[in-house]
Amino acid sequence: MNLKQQRRQAGLTLAQLSERAALSKGYLSKLERGLATPTIAVALRLSRALAVSLAELYPELGEAAPGTDCTTLQRRDATPLLLPQNGAGYRALAGAQAGRRMQPLLVYPPAELGAAPTLHQHAGEEFFYVLHGTVALHFADETITLGAGDSLYFDARRAHRTQSVGDEPAEALVVIAG
Amino acid sequence: MNLKQQRRQAGLTLAQLSERAALSKGYLSKLERGLATPTIAVALRLSRALAVSLAELYPELGEAAPGTDCTTLQRRDATPLLLPQNGAGYRALAGAQAGRRMQPLLVYPPAELGAAPTLHQHAGEEFFYVLHGTVALHFADETITLGAGDSLYFDARRAHRTQSVGDEPAEALVVIAG
DNA sequence: TCAAAAAGTTTCCTATAGGAAACTTTTTTG
DNA sequence: CAAAAAAGTTTCCTATAGGAAACTTTTTGA
The missing domain is CATH 2.60.120.10 (Jelly Rolls)
Structure with missing residues (x-):
């Protein structure tokens, strides 16, 4: 969805991105307009070619797993001090x-x-x-x-x-x- | 790659995961053995069905964009105090x-x-x-x-x-x- | 030990990901 | 403004994502 914005921000044309990501110009055009869904391998190539994280291209991928309540309240000194081998x-x-x-x-x-x-x-x-x-x-x-x-x-x-x-x-x- | 392990850890069979993720049993079998590459839409459904983050299924997706140096050293009080409208x-x-x-x-x-x-x-x-x-x-x-x-x-x-x-x-x- | 059932795999099919290249639109430049 | 070049789109094609169901393997249980 944000693919077009990210490409523009990087100052690249479809042809340039096409070369960097090893994907065809025409296909990139479809991706930008939501006419195709990339495989994860392609999404990863795009992310690398644009030097942005995947979540910036596809925000929905960045979301944490649902249903997992991550809330944790921790009072001072309420957790044990661990001393692993490396000294810290x-x-x-x-x-x-x-x-x-x-x-x-x-x-x-x-x-x-x-x-x-x-x-x-x-x-x-x-x-x-x-x-x-x-x-x-x-x-x-x-x-x-x-x-x-x-x-x-x-x-x-x-x-x-x-x-x-x-x-x-x-x-x-x-x-x-x- | 880790799909099989994650499914096993969740105590699910292919048929059960198939129902949860709305994907066919046979296709899941192929995914687990690396015989197919999911689209991001499918990967997301798997992540939700297993209640794990995408990076746990496909670690390579979790990596930050390469070439971006994120290092920032910040000395005490070296950054300005901002006062936006909400008061904090x-x-x-x-x-x-x-x-x-x-x-x-x-x-x-x-x-x-x-x-x-x-x-x-x-x-x-x-x-x-x-x-x-x-x-x-x-x-x-x-x-x-x-x-x-x-x-x-x-x-x-x-x-x-x-x-x-x-x-x-x-x-x-x-x-x-x- | 031998069904029967459950889990996983393979085959074959359809829909769509993705490429090559023609085509259209926009931008540049004379 | 016209010609040319660059950017973007569409068409058509092939490869593969993904589904339905038959098939094989493993597990269960009497």
Whole structure:
């Protein structure tokens, strides 16, 4: 539906998009006017060719599964502190349940990086907001230091690791969209 | 690809899923074995019938647009305070740019609800975390009061409005996935 | 152990996704 | 304004999405 708008916004003609997406000009014309329904493979090619997410071309695809009530109320400190092997403790503020788009966590980065430098890496995007203290975010090629109130939004596929620096133990709110 | 696993997990047979999704049993069998590619309309019906997100059936569809660098570093108070008509001030911590899955905001709910009770409502999901003060989250049918450190994850299609209660002005971190 | 029933697969058919190219409309340019 | 080029549409064709039903395999149960 929004295909035409997205193509226009990208400044492309049907012929240009046709080449990029490896689809015929005529077929694209039909798609734009709702005269055909693409297969998911074609929709994906369009999304890549226009460098937009699928949901922007077909908003209905972006909706969460229906019937799944995603509401979760979480009182402070009401969830247990988990300490997995990589050193950073965390609290899940809402379970990573199927059908939920985001997973919010409270993260407590360790002061010292363990001997096993396992970088955290996963699909999707991550929003990192420092609540207290100072956090060093180590990426493969750079390190970013954030103080309370600072935030970083980044592609979670970039391997990363967190460290609490300074005397006060740090606390951060992390939201992952996978 | 994961269709078979998802169907099994839901405890459904091909015939049962066939009825729910209004697709033939034989065609479903082909889909599960990769012998056919569904149109987006069919993929959506499957997603609804199984009550899972599309990305769980076809992970490649869930990926963000490639080539879009979504990284944004935001220092504390480095972004302007916006005061739109509905009364709640906010700061955008990362622009709602195309291709980004989440939009993080700092929200400053008003102490008094304006005369025009415009409820906030939009597609997607919202994660609400109270940083300071106390916030009353008004929904059509209920009001939830959150203190510092409390959080609520909910379906953003439920109309809602925020209010700062108590003497200290409240501040909340909100992340929207649209 | 052997029906009988349920689950899954295959075959064959129709409707539609998608391509090639002619055609029409709009824009550019002299 | 006219000619040419570019953008978009339509026509017609082939490949495949998707349905109906027969067929095969697995499970159930006496």
